[in-house]
Amino acid sequence: DTSSVSKEYTLQFPLASIENPVLIRNIFYEFDSAALLDSSCVALDSLVILLNENPHVTIELAAHCDFRGADKYNENLSQRRAESVVNYLIEHGIDSLRLSPVGYGEKRPKVVTRKIAATHDFLNEGDTLTEAFILALQDEEKQEICHALNRRTEFKVLRTTYRLFDLTPPAKPAAETENKEAEGTKAEDNEETKPEDMTATSEQEPTTQEEAATQKSSSPAKQPNARRREPSKTRTPSRPRKTNE
Numbered sequence: 001d002t003s004s005v006s007k008e009y010t011l012q013f014p015l016a017s018i019e020n021p022v023l024i025r026n027i028f029y030e031f032d033s034a035a036l037l038d039s040s041c042v043a044l045d046s047l048v049i050l051l052n053e054n055p056h057v058t059i060e061l062a063a064h065c066d067f068r069g070a071d072k073y074n075e076n077l078s079q080r081r082a083e084s085v086v087n088y089l090i091e092h093g094i095d096s097l098r099l100s101p102v103g104y105g106e107k108r109p110k111v112v113t114r115k116i117a118a119t120h121d122f123l124n125e126g127d128t129l130t131e132a133f134i135l136a137l138q139d140e141e142k143q144e145i146c147h148a149l150n151r152r153t154e155f156k157v158l159r160t161t162y163r164l165f166d167l168t169p170p171a172k173p174a175a176e177t178e179n180k181e182a183e184g185t186k187a188e189d190n191e192e193t194k195p196e197d198m199t200a201t202s203e204q205e206p207t208t209q210e211e212a213a214t215q216k217s218s219s220p221a222k223q224p225n226a227r228r229r230e231p232s233k234t235r236t237p238s239r240p241r242k243t244n245e
Contacts, residue, residue, distance in 0.1 A: 020060065027085065034080035036088060047155070048092045058098045058159040060084050066147040067106040067131040074176040079103025085153060098162055106131075110149045110234065120145060 042102035063082040
């Protein structure tokens with residue numbers, strides 16, 4: 001019988017290691033804006049599902065720009081784009097404490113992966129798409145491909161133990177809490193009316209000396225439980241009168 005044999009299970013989820021960022025494909029923004037396009041919803045909804053399936057994971061949402069434009073402007077734009085993604089996730093039920101939006105601007109150019117190198121023959125695994133690297137290509141089409149690779153949104157796993165050891169019970173739904181509060185208030189009202197009911201049926205204490213005297217005079221006299229026996233009187237026999245004979 002193996003029904004009583006304990007088993008050890010290992011939690012596995014399709015997330016990369018904490019060290020490596022994961023590219024979120026098909027995230028699109030309006031030109032020169034942080035507004036998400038509707039075509040980004042499919043990819044973001046997949047991320048919502050992934051986070052719901054792994055409730056103890058916290059992530060950093062990072063947005064990047066290409067090197068064109070002022071450094072400060074690009075940093076600000078990328079920060080707003082990262083916040084747009086985070087806001088979308090929060091609106092779809094993800095706890096804000098699990099999400100950290102960061103805009104890196106052009107500070108972190110893309111490093112070519114094996115998969116990218118396999119689809120672009122002019123790139124090699126490990127190439128870093130810096131401004132100098134892109135300008136050295138001297139081909140506008142290839143340069144634009146590199147710019148597109150630099151404009152990206154990624155997430156990186158920060159923790160895998162969020163609320164894992166939290167012993168606090170989950171918050172109860174608001175409707176259930178309101179019902180219990182209403183029941184408690186009703187019970188308190190009932191308890192407050194009980195003394196009044198009892199007072200109404202009991203004899204009230206006189207509040208003044210005059211009322212006490214009136215109540216005492218109007219109440220019937222107390223009857224003794226048994227009549228007192230009158231003591232018997234012993235009659236002394238009378239002496240005969242003396243007569244003159």
